[in-house]
Amino acid sequence: xxxxxxxxxxxxxxxxxxxxxxxxxxxxxxxxxxxxxxxxxxxxxxxxxxxxxxxxxxxxxxxxxxxxxxxxxxxxxxxxxxxxxxxxxxxxxxxxxxxxxxxxxxxxxxxxx
Amino acid sequence: xxxxxxxxxxxxxxxxxxxxxxxxxxxxxxxxxxxxxxxxxxxxxxxxxxxxxxxxxxxxxxxxxxxxxxxxxxxxxxxxxxxxxxxxxxxxxxxxxxxxxxxxxxxxxxxxxxxx
Numbered sequence: 001x002x003x004x005x006x007x008x009x010x011x012x013x014x015x016x017x018x019x020x021x022x023x024x025x026x027x028x029x030x031x032x033x034x035x036x037x038x039x040x041x042x043x044x045x046x047x048x049x050x051x052x053x054x055x056x057x058x059x060x061x062x063x064x065x066x067x068x069x070x071x072x073x074x075x076x077x078x079x080x081x082x083x084x085x086x087x088x089x090x091x092x093x094x095x096x097x098x099x100x101x102x103x104x105x106x107x108x109x110x111x112x113x
Numbered sequence: 114x115x116x117x118x119x120x121x122x123x124x125x126x127x128x129x130x131x132x133x134x135x136x137x138x139x140x141x142x143x144x145x146x147x148x149x150x151x152x153x154x155x156x157x158x159x160x161x162x163x164x165x166x167x168x169x170x171x172x173x174x175x176x177x178x179x180x181x182x183x184x185x186x187x188x189x190x191x192x193x194x195x196x197x198x199x200x201x202x203x204x205x206x207x208x209x210x211x212x213x214x215x216x217x218x219x220x221x222x223x224x225x226x227x228x229x
Binding site for chain 1: 117119144146148154155156157158161163168169171204206211216217218219220221222223
């Protein structure tokens with residue numbers, strides 16, 4: 001079955017520390033992969049996307065993610081977290097043969113000063 | 114920067130009533146979507162719409178739901194007879210195309226539907 005797993009429900013980091021949010025997927029077709037961020041009371045903002053090619057993709061707000069096919073993973077990273085990064089982060093997967101995105105359960109990021 | 118807008122931001126309705134949720138997708142986008150997120154659960158796909166017809170729908174999207182693009186800008190989701198379990202945040206999204214570059218979906222801020 002197609003699914004996305006975000007193993008970490010809640011992560012707390014100090015401002016300035018590095019961050020890695022994990023995402024694993026199970027998908028039969030070639031995946032398209034996305035990370036979205038949701039701030040309280042806001043919609044889902046697209047951080048970055050992977051369709052093909054270079055497996056390290058850069059996104060907005062200083063985020064990057066690496067696609068590792070052998071591990072079925074698409075982890076999100078940021079070298080230095082800012083207090084404004086506190087939000088919920090969702091990994092999602094889609095493909096060329098479907099309209100829908102399948103979302104993970106999300107990881108809530110808390111940032112301490 | 115263009116964005117997807119949704120109205121209302123919060124809708125309270127009584128069980129059995131009809132509701133219409135409205136969305137204005139990004140103007141040059143051709144594919145439109147509705148998703149929902151029940152509190153504490155995953156974001157779930159409901160339906161996609163292209164060229165004035167449903168392109169794909171999930172098992173959640175039963176006969177109680179319908180979508181329409183009544184004019185050149187609005188995209189609506191109608192729930193004919195709401196149930197308590199329809200309480201959720203409903204997100205509209207749009208994309209330039211389906212598949213490949215341009216498939217990335219841009220989401221609106223959501224409408225919180227509360228059924229009492």
